[in-house]
Amino acid sequence: MKGLDKPTLGICVGRKENKKRKAFLLMVRRRLVEYKNNHFKDVIVFTMDKLSLSNFTVTGERFHWSNEEIMKETGTYPLPDVVYIQSEFHFDELQALEKVLPGKVFNNHFYTKYECIEILSKNNYLRPHIPETSLLGNLDDLHTYTKKFNQFYLKPVKGHSGEGIYYIELLGNGNVNCVGKREKFIFDNCSNLVEWFQQYFQPNIYMVQEAITTKKWKEDKSTDIRLNMNKNGNGVWEVSFLVGRIAMNKVFVAAGAGNNVLIYIDHLLKQLFSDKSHEIIKKSIIDLGYSICKTFDKTKYNMGDLGIDLGMDNQGKLWIFEVNHLPHPFHKLNDKSLTLPFEYAYFLTQKKGNFKEILKNLVK
Numbered sequence: 533m534k535g536l537d538k539p540t541l542g543i544c545v546g547r548k549e550n551k552k553r554k555a556f557l558l559m560v561r562r563r564l565v566e567y568k569n570n571h572f573k574d575v576i577v578f579t580m581d582k583l584s585l586s587n588f589t590v591t592g593e594r595f596h597w598s599n600e601e602i603m604k605e606t607g608t609y610p611l612p613d614v615v616y617i618q619s620e621f622h623f624d625e626l627q628a629l630e631k632v633l634p635g636k637v638f639n640n641h642f643y644t645k646y647e648c649i650e651i652l653s654k655n656n657y658l659r660p661h662i663p664e665t666s667l668l669g670n671l672d673d674l675h676t677y678t679k680k681f682n683q684f685y686l687k688p689v690k691g692h693s694g695e696g697i698y699y700i701e702l703l704g705n706g707n708v709n710c711v712g713k714r715e716k717f718i719f720d721n722c723s724n725l726v727e728w729f730q731q732y733f734q735p736n737i738y739m740v741q742e743a744i745t746t747k748k749w750k751e752d753k754s755t756d757i758r759l760n761m762n763k764n765g766n767g768v769w770e771v772s773f774l775v776g777r778i779a780m781n782k783v784f785v786a787a788g789a790g791n792n793v794l795i796y797i798d799h800l801l802k803q804l805f806s807d808k809s810h811e812i813i814k815k816s817i818i819d820l821g822y823s824i825c826k827t828f829d830k831t832k833y834n835m836g837d838l839g840i841d842l843g844m845d846n847q848g849k850l851w852i853f854e855v856n857h858l859p860h861p862f863h864k865l866n867d868k869s870l871t872l873p874f875e876y877a878y879f880l881t882q883k884k885g886n887f888k889e890i891l892k893n894l895v896k
Contacts, residue, residue, distance in 0.1 A: 567874050573596065623833060638877070645690070661849075683742075694713045797814060840852070
């Protein structure tokens with residue numbers, strides 16, 4: 533394929549130029565370095581305020597290959613053939629772009645943690661794997677949950693990397709243990725907990741989720757599992773990364789925390805389950821991942837990139853904690869989610885109705 537015949541990939545990393553998702557901007561070069569197929573002529577990184585649908589142009593940073601080196605320059609370019617959304621946009625906000633590039637925009641909805649629970653709960657197979665979860669509509673609800681659960685999480689419905697999450701545990705003496713990502717409190721009673729939480733409370737901004745006691749590593753360290761799933765160059769889901777995580781000095785695993793230890797999934801399962809059940813559990817993890825992906829495929833959204841946080845209780849039952857549509861590939865590990873989005877993007881450009889054909893019809 534000649535260079536001029538290759539399609540162009542756009543990556544949207546934010547709403548406004550001065551508020552771009554810098555982490556994803558930095559990740560672009562890492563993706564390009566690892567991406568060996570080089571299907572694209574250019575990769576243009578932009579923010580939505582630099583997109584002009586009336587002129588069919590976009591202003592941003594253009595990455596391209598020259599003598600096997602990755603070059604970068606800033607300018608205004610024709611609208612890309614496919615767009616990979618790497619920021620918190622809602623489906624309705626992208627409809628103008630979807631009309632110009634129908635079926636060529638993916639990761640096209642930012643769903644909240646609670647919306648994700650609602651989507652997955654519609655699947656009868658997945659529902660038993662979801663901890664009981666409710667939106668926190670008022671502070672009286674928090675009083676109710678302290679009576680219902682001895683252990684639960686307060687989670688913001690938006691957010692990532694464990695920010696704003698608190699683990700709540702009712703102690704036998706009436707005290708309440710409260711552990712966040714960077715802080716820890718002990719309250720004399722539930723009323724004091726509610727009074728303290730009032731500073732963070734807004735209706736339906738937080739949700740309460742039943743805490744599942746996960747299988748412990750060496751008797752006292754909490755564990756969970758990260759499963760990354762991606763659509764590949766054939767447009768089908770595949771496992772791109774599967775790893776165990778151990779919280780070294782926390783009661784729960786906070787994604788992005790520096791005190792987590794990553795461990796090969798086979799090694800984790802063999803240590804946690806002495807018999808051959810670890811092979812069955814690993815298969816169940818993967819099966820659960822595919823079921824989650826297929827559930828999202830039944831929505832109106834075009835998702836191609838999911839990061840799934842799971843846990844195992846002492847009986848080996850799997851629990852779905854969160855599903856992230858902006859998963860951050862793991863550094864220095866063989867994580868195919870670093871490059872598979874490019875493969876899926878190229879697959880979309882080969883489907884009927886590419887941008888050049890659409891543009892001809894629009895200008896007629």
